[in-house]
Amino acid sequence: MVNEERDGYDPSAVEEKWQRRWEERGTNSFTLDELRSADDPYYNLMMFPYPSAEGLHIGNIYAFTGADAHGRYQRLRGRTVFEPMGFDAFGIHSENFALKVGKNPMDLIPSNVANFTRQLKRIGGMFDWEHSVDTTQPEYYKWTQxxxxxxxxxxxxxxxxxxxxxxxxxxxxxxxxxxxxxxxxxxxxxxxxxxxxxxxxxITRYAQRLLDNLGHIDWSERTKKSQINWIGRSEGARLDFPVVDDAGNETGTVIEVYTTRPDTVFGATYMVLSPEHPLVDTITNPGLSAPVYAYRDKAKSKDLVARQKVDKTKTGVSTGGYCRNPATGEAIPIWIADYVLMDYGTGAIMAVPGHDQRDFDFAKQFELPIVRVVAGPGDDADTPLEEAYVGPGTLVNSGPFDGTDVSDSVRALTDWAAENGWGEAQVNFRLHxxxxxxxxxxxxxxxxxxxxxxxxxxxxxxxxxxxxxxxxxxxxxxxxxxxxxxxxxxxxxxxxxxxxxxxxxxxxxxxFLDSGWYFLRYPSTDFEDKPFDADITRTWLPVDMYIGGQEHAVLHLLYSRFLIMVLHDLGHLDHEEPYDVFRAHGLIIAEGAKMSKSKGNVILPDPVIDEFGADTLRTYLMFMGPFEEGGDYRAEGIQGPYGFLHRLWDSVLTAEDGESDPDVERKVHQTIRQVTEQIPALAYNTAIAAVMECLNAVRSGGRTAKRAEVEPLVPLIAPFAPHIAEELWERLGHEGSIFDGANWPEHDEAKAVESSITIAVQVNGKLRASIDVAKEAPEQEVVAAARAEDNVKRHLEGAQERRVIYVKDRLVNFVVG
RNA sequence: GCCGGGGUGGCGAAAUGGUAAACGCAGGGGACUUAAAAUCCCCCGGGGGCAACCCCUUGUGAGUUCGAGUCUCACCCCCGGCACCA
Incomplete structure (x- = not known):
């Protein structure tokens, strides 16, 4: 396969050579001085892996390659890019695995780390191995502590x-x-x-701030949404329900409830406490303590699977106690039920069966009264309820508030409760x-x-x-x-x-504490006397780009935001948000199916690299589909990028001096323009497609490339295929690493412009012809040329021409009727 | 149930409201070659037609528009996340 005479492309030779050189020359690593004096620093971070015994699979490689391509691109643009890598090696994963194989994790982790490091070097990541972290090393966890x-x-x-x-x-x-x-x-x-x-x-003390800051950080919308949902802010009111004795006198005990619908308080016909609620003992009527305690014990021992089943039948028991609905003044029964959770709100609810489906189900189950307090369109105060009504309408059966529109009623009732001293507006968070x-x-x-x-x-x-x-x-x-x-x-x-x-x-x-601050440590691993150096931290943080899995959208990302906010408040950091930009990569499937050990379709990188090389693997992974959406790894498909890199190699090494062909030159400039737009947008698949298309144009008809036509393609493909890019760059006569200069090409807009343009000609929106016209041709001329087409003539014949739609450089549409 | 993201050829996928299917895989045909590989050229959504061409086609159904894969509404399916959160 290797054609000696033409000096064929031998991926493993090229890759070994450049990996060795990068290491020898310290291409990707910083000295302390370099970190301190970095010009135009760019911190390119990716989520560090947990070093499993199995090694990296193609899904990990996909994520790291996409992040690495971004870092390499920034570097080619002239930024000073710090791209560290480390190991999140503590935790239950490692421990359970160690237990399973009967070894000590202290022995297991180092060999896993060594294997991961080997693999990460092999895919050509631009990692600074001088600034790595391993969360299980005392030098690291000293600072976690x-x-x-x-x-x-x-x-x-x-x-x-x-x-x-x-x-x-x-x-x-x-x-x-x-x-x-x-x-x-x-x-x-x-x-x-x-x-x-x-x-x-x-962390709940920071809930509002964690929520507010989401408004001004550049994260994928999806990730922000996940955090918003997780924080779960809700606005409502705290209301007080006084407990009463058999004679209807207040006992002095007050039950607080949290509700988002204080306006439905007139419809609160009973109260429910969580079984674990501290007032259960006080409230329970002595005669009923047996069933109440039995229920409580059952709820306590019940596993959360059963307790969290939404569609199960509601259960609960009456405590025999009563409290007064502060709006109606009536005594209502107090129940306990496991559908009320102790760790949200106050652990007690006012049950409004008319307007909350859970309460409605419970009331039906135990034959408790249901009162309508909101009338929807066409309802009146006595319209029976078949299910809880949660739509718009006006209040009914609500004393002085009858007729209040639901849009105003929350505020009105909250104010009323506050004036009378039995409630106030309250914000609640789901976050624990x-x-x-x-x-x-x-x-x-x-x-x-x-x-x-x-x-x-x-x-x-x-x-x-x-x-x-x-x-x-x-x-x-x-x-x-x-x-x-x-x-x-x-x-x-x-x-x-x-x-x-x-x-x-x-x-x-x-x-999550280990991984909550690791990015602060990377640039400061040279310091043993402090977790992070103030100057270096100011230089490098916040992280410019963070790429990782959507599965960490809430836990890791929220906890690390919290920790950085706290360290900021304590005066240790200038910034309070750790990551300026976060993007989640997509997931890789294999041959149309989710990768899993049991299916036996897990793709491992090593054999693929053995056969095709890391550059081909990287390019293929990035070519499969949009980076943020993932892709389907199909073994056959790798042939495309493999052949492409061979042709690129061939064209660059056989390129001749001399004038570029004008059409090819135009294509080259268009390609530079497109790739420069698409790489920062992580549209890697279309960027690679553009370079392929350009190379096709260069080689079209078997022609020999001109140097000027292929030289710019080398940096364009370098983020994806760094080793071959280095080798070609060197063979083109450049000194040093392609990544050590701002070697990204610039396009010349004038040279990218098409001289003639193909215009679509439609009749009633259906394509009837296409015509080539000069760019900037006057409208009249274009329309005349369009009209002159035989096929257009035929469709215009005998019809009444009503309008002509003309879109410059795009189309002409004759509207006939 | 709620919140995201999707649904386009045999397959992975492209398309600022303006020629749907770029790029790649797989497949077919050809050139070069003793042969093969590599390379290059052509074909490749469906239907009709000798041909020129015509009709249909982006999950389904409506709508807006001269024109809709793209915008609006309703619905179906797939993938993720959350879920008795009062």
């Missing part, structure tokens, strides 16, 4: 007993967002509830505080010491890192306590405050 301490100092970390999601299979606590439909996100086991002491970060503790082994120990006298004492900064000890028995058990709690020689220590014997915190922190 430092971040924890900063939050603790700021009063944003607290330990409290809380009902948590417990996965009985992983034997660990899961954050709410790691529970999917009541099941463990990772293993699919139904999740149970437990009460365990946990560390929380108070971030549970950061894990009762596991494979993570950074939380840097706290528990002292009987002094309580929870932060580990002094100078004592960091709290090193995770190597232990052989790291298997979690059912106790809900970290494996570290079995290592007495590790956890017994002295209190930094009073010197008494004390115990270390044995929980480790969530991996």
């Amino acid at each position: 430092w971040v924890f301490l900063k939050l603790l100092e700021a009063g944003l970390a607290e330990q409290k007993e809380a009902p948590v999601n417990w996965c009985p299979s992983c034997k660990t606590v899961l954050a709410n967002e790691q529970v999917v439909g009541g099941e463990c996100e990772r293993c699919g086991t139904p999740v149970e509830q437990r009460r365990i002491k946990q560390w929380f970060f108070k 505080d971030w549970c950061v503790s894990r009762q596991r082994y494979w993570g950074p120990p939380i840097p706290v010491i528990h002292c009987d006298a002094c309580g929870a004492v932060p580990v002094p900064e100078e004592d960091l890192p709290v090193v995770l000890p190597r232990i052989e028995d790291f298997k979690p058990d059912d106790s809900g306590i970290s494996p570290l709690a079995r290592v007495e020689e590790w956890f017994v220590t002295t209190c930094p405050k009073c010197g008494a014997e004390a115990k270390r915190e044995t929980d480790v922190s969530d991996t």
